[in-house]
Amino acid sequence: MNSTSQIHQTLRDSAGIRWMVLLFLAFAMFCSYIFMDILSPIKDLMQSTRGWDSTAFGTMQGSETFLNVFVFFLIFAGIILDKMGVRFTAVLSGAVMLVGAVINWYAVTESFQGSGLETWFNNNLNYIPGFDELGISPFYEGMPASAKFAAVGFMIFGCGVEMAGITVSRGIVKWFKGREMALAMGSEMALARLGVATCMIFSPMFAKLGGVIDVSRSVAFGVVLLMIALIMFIVYFFMDKKLDAQTGEAEEKDDPFKISDLGSILSSSGFWLVALLCVLYYSAIFPFQKYAVNMLQCNLVFTEVPADSFWATNTVTVIQYLIMLVVAAAAFASNFSKRASMKNGLLVVAGVALVIFCYMGYMRQSAETVFAVFPLLAVGITPILGNYVDHKGKAASMLVIGSLLLIFCHLTFAFVLPALKESAVGGIVVAYLTILVLGASFSLVPASLWPSVPKLVDAKIIGSAYALIFWIQNIGLWLFPLLIGKVLDKTNPQLVADLQNGVITPEEAAVSYDYTAPLVMLACLGVAALILGFVLKVVDRKKGLGLEAPNIKE
Numbered sequence: 001m002n003s004t005s006q007i008h009q010t011l012r013d014s015a016g017i018r019w020m021v022l023l024f025l026a027f028a029m030f031c032s033y034i035f036m037d038i039l040s041p042i043k044d045l046m047q048s049t050r051g052w053d054s055t056a057f058g059t060m061q062g063s064e065t066f067l068n069v070f071v072f073f074l075i076f077a078g079i080i081l082d083k084m085g086v087r088f089t090a091v092l093s094g095a096v097m098l099v100g101a102v103i104n105w106y107a108v109t110e111s112f113q114g115s116g117l118e119t120w121f122n123n124n125l126n127y128i129p130g131f132d133e134l135g136i137s138p139f140y141e142g143m144p145a146s147a148k149f150a151a152v153g154f155m156i157f158g159c160g161v162e163m164a165g166i167t168v169s170r171g172i173v174k175w176f177k178g179r180e181m182a183l184a185m186g187s188e189m190a191l192a193r194l195g196v197a198t199c200m201i202f203s204p205m206f207a208k209l210g211g212v213i214d215v216s217r218s219v220a221f222g223v224v225l226l227m228i229a230l231i232m233f234i235v236y237f238f239m240d241k242k243l244d245a246q247t248g249e250a251e252e253k254d255d256p257f258k259i260s261d262l263g264s265i266l267s268s269s270g271f272w273l274v275a276l277l278c279v280l281y282y283s284a285i286f287p288f289q290k291y292a293v294n295m296l297q298c299n300l301v302f303t304e305v306p307a308d309s310f311w312a313t314n315t316v317t318v319i320q321y322l323i324m325l326v327v328a329a330a331a332f333a334s335n336f337s338k339r340a341s342m343k344n345g346l347l348v349v350a351g352v353a354l355v356i357f358c359y360m361g362y363m364r365q366s367a368e369t370v371f372a373v374f375p376l377l378a379v380g381i382t383p384i385l386g387n388y389v390d391h392k393g394k395a396a397s398m399l400v401i402g403s404l405l406l407i408f409c410h411l412t413f414a415f416v417l418p419a420l421k422e423s424a425v426g427g428i429v430v431a432y433l434t435i436l437v438l439g440a441s442f443s444l445v446p447a448s449l450w451p452s453v454p455k456l457v458d459a460k461i462i463g464s465a466y467a468l469i470f471w472i473q474n475i476g477l478w479l480f481p482l483l484i485g486k487v488l489d490k491t492n493p494q495l496v497a498d499l500q501n502g503v504i505t506p507e508e509a510a511v512s513y514d515y516t517a518p519l520v521m522l523a524c525l526g527v528a529a530l531i532l533g534f535v536l537k538v539v540d541r542k543k544g545l546g547l548e549a550p551n552i553k554e
Contacts, residue, residue: 010246011239018175021239022184024232025168026191028094031229032161033195035101035222036064036286039108041200041293041368042207044510045215050108051506053496054513055140056147058485061290063138063151064158065474070136074474077163078467081170087237089167094230096160101223103153107146109216121145162474164233166466171240173454181454183387187332190382190443193375194328196289198321200372205317211307265465270456270543273536274449275472277399280529281449283476284406284522285442289374290481291488291518292435296367297511299417300427303365311363320360320369324376326353331380335387350380362428370431377436378443385443391550395452396540398444400533405441406526409434414519484518491517 011017039046039061046052052060068074081089112118125148126141138155139148168188176184199222206217265271288295305312330350337343354376361369389395412434420427457465489496492513499509 011243012175012247017239018179019184021175021236022172022188023191024236024239025090025171026188028090028229028232028236029164029168029188029192030195030198031222031225031232032097032164033192034199034225035097035157035219036161037196037199037289038203038218038222039215040290041203041371042215042218043291043294044297044507045204045207045213046108047510048506049213049215050146051144052147053499054485054488056143056485058290058481058483058488059138059140059143060147060151060154061287061485062478062481064154065162065478066138066151067155067159068162068471068474069478070131072471073159074162074166074467074471077159078166078465078470081163081167081467086167086171086174087240089163090171090233091230091237093160093164093167094226094233097157097164098160098223098226098230100153100155100157100160101219101226104150104157105153105216105219105223107148107150107153108219110214112146112149117149118145121148158474162470166470169453169466171236174240175243177454180387183383186382186385186387186443190332190375190379191328193378193439193442194324196375197324197372200293200368200374201317201321201324204366204368205314209314265457265468268456269539270536271453271465271468273532273539274452274456275469277449277529277532277536278469279473279476280525280532281402281406281442282473283480284410284525284529285438286477287480287484288410288522291484291515292371292374293367294510294513295413295515295519296370296431298513298515299413299421300367300370300431301421301424302367303424305363305365311360311365316360316364320357320364323353323357323360324372326350327357327376328379331376332383334380335383347380358432361432362425370428371435373432374435374439376439378439381440382443389550395449396533396537399449399536400530402441402444403526403530403533405437406529407523409438409441410519410523410526414516414523418516480522483521487518487521488513488515 011021039057043052043057046057047054068077077089077093080092106112122145125139126143128137128139131137138151169185172184172188173181202221203218206221207213207215209217310316327350330346330353334343334346334350337346354373357376358373361372385398389398412430416430417427417434420430453465453469495504495509495512498504499506504512
């Protein structure tokens, strides 16, 4: 009797401990999401203070996934995860992220400017044999030295953050399998994506602190948060170790890695459809995030707020962020309230706080605070979607709906928003609504797609399966930031020429791009995802993959 109760009384069986572990993992990813987009809301400042045009900015941003894709680091990360376990890989990923972030920070500091290191980067890495011929080099002749060195740091950070992504997914499977796994995955991603809003709000504030522009302060903010992320992974290390001590499970796997492991994964048509859906979804969102603020600056008219106004102070930045946390906390908590009155009350609080947040963003007249609403609706509905998939299923159907929303949002940005450019209120309202819907569509991926992977592969190679999906996904995350930057410069030839000839200033050029072509390109990714979504439903029905079935058997 005692032995039976001991078997069930583990850390994993305690809902409170289980969700505490999830919180540690989610907060670590929250910090990594902030650094991933730390330069996105200040693209205009990178152009005006560091000379990064759209091609340089896009090349540097795309470098995040370069080593993962072309040196196959993600594949090795999956093997490390399967053979060394979640704990080791989590701490390793945190350390790698931090190292890359520090390099990235130094690259954009004033100390780098005029240094011997800057001279070296100006004179080198202008031609990479093989990579240049294939058109996949992470550098090019004429690329600013600071962008080159920042790209080196971002490559290293990218290895760590993608390793962290597959590790966290594997950790959630370990702690939540047979329980509320889709809810856990959806909740983790919803909370982590608050990092996007945090980045949008605070990165410009730190860059402009004290009235003196210094973009390195924004990156330093991200570095400090990655130190905290590493601490979160270390705490997780000890909790996970205690769980294994209780269950008698071995963290390390004794079986040597076999190529046949990858073969069994790659032979699954369901796996390929899920992987391709991932790359299409993420390519339509993550690269867009890096340009979204600048897109809003180019498609809306923002009037400068007087320096002595309350809306121009750092105080209002902090207040707006606190209101954002109220929105997120109330919306998220409403999913777990069993009383209807409490649930409705929390939703009302979230709704009112969201309206206040949007109003403050409008009064501040800044594109970054407008885009900061991106993850807020997702925080509220991702747990709902995850809970639905856990108990009702329909994961593949949700992906079809998400694809339709992706198409709608990008076409709205491309054609409706520019038409409302002169409308001070109308343009902002449409922007807010479209950004909220886009964030909500993105929440369908972690809630429905990621929990489907364990249904497609054997448990002992699930780390390798996640790694393969992330590797395929990273191809898109490398390619599309680069493509958007190149398309922007190619479809705005007059703007580029005027900038080179001194007709307009870098500050004017940074907010004058026509974003129609890149946005249509991203909408086409949504169309491709929609087609694949329907194919996945057919394959699931024919082969009985169980993607439409609930995760929890009742």
